[in-house]
Amino acid sequence: DQQVKQNSPSLSVQEGRISILNCDYTNSMFDYFLWYKKYPAEGPTFLISISSIKDKNEDGRFTVFLNKSAKHLSLHIVPSQPGDSAVYFCAARGYVSYNTDKLIFGTGTRLQVFP
Amino acid sequence: DSGVTQTPKHLITATGQRVTLRCSPRSGDLSVYWYQQSLDQGLQFLIQYYNGEERAKGNILERFSAQQFPDLHSELNLSSLELGDSALYFCASSVQIGRGEGPLHFGNGTRLTVT
Numbered sequence: 623d624q625q626v627k628q629n630s631p632s633l634s635v636q637e638g639r640i641s642i643l644n645c646d647y648t649n650s651m652f653d654y655f656l657w658y659k660k661y662p663a664e665g666p667t668f669l670i671s672i673s674s675i676k677d678k679n680e681d682g683r684f685t686v687f688l689n690k691s692a693k694h695l696s697l698h699i700v701p702s703q704p705g706d707s708a709v710y711f712c713a714a715r716g717y718v719s720y721n722t723d724k725l726i727f728g729t730g731t732r733l734q735v736f737p
Numbered sequence: 738d739s740g741v742t743q744t745p746k747h748l749i750t751a752t753g754q755r756v757t758l759r760c761s762p763r764s765g766d767l768s769v770y771w772y773q774q775s776l777d778q779g780l781q782f783l784i785q786y787y788n789g790e791e792r793a794k795g796n797i798l799e800r801f802s803a804q805q806f807p808d809l810h811s812e813l814n815l816s817s818l819e820l821g822d823s824a825l826y827f828c829a830s831s832v833q834i835g836r837g838e839g840p841l842h843f844g845n846g847t848r849l850t851v852t
Contacts, residue, residue: 665844671840724793727779727781727782
């Protein structure tokens with residue numbers, strides 16, 4: 623059962639334009655969401671997060687939007703740069719109990735930014 | 738550099754064998770998480786340890802086990818290896834105090850190839 627879904631395996635965007643990566647989740651108990659970026663031969667790198675009590679969080683060129691009613695979040699990258707080309711993972715935290723949790727990941731979207 | 742160290746980087750072994758993957762978390766991080774990434778798949782949560790105690794389990798096979806030592810480093814033991822166990826194994830760590838919302842910081846992974 624895939625609780626976190628990234629339905630677009632790949633996305634190609636021109637440099638300078640906006641990249642929009644989407645993520646859907648099914649578990650309404652998720653209360654914290656994160657985006658990670660992954661380059662080949664490296665581990666995932668934390669990019670930006672959002673708590674379920676917010677609907678938007680911004681950090682420089684990166685903005686994450688959360689629509690709880692739709693169980694949907696998106697990552698906007700503006701403007702896109704060639705160095706942004708990577709695989710982007712959406713993740714949701716399922717809080718279990720004090721000091722106990724797990725992060726559930728989507729399958730990733732490969733973003734390619736071309737000149 | 739995330740501060741999370743995983744060794745070895747690559748491991749090639751035969752079916753039926755047993756291997757141990759090692760992880761040193763970031764300084765000060767008490768929680769360690771293990772994830773498996775098979776080809777073209779997302780990161781599958783295996784297990785979480787907090788300050789030496791097992792706290793959360795995912796879809797970890799009975800042939801796999803883990804532990805976290807008093808110095809907080811962790812080891813993931815994989816036994817009776819099968820071809821399907823070939824994957825990238827990531828370790829991540831976080832401070833994780835209570836219901837903390839800090840991100841997980843990932844190592845660069847161990848690539849396991851079972852032949």
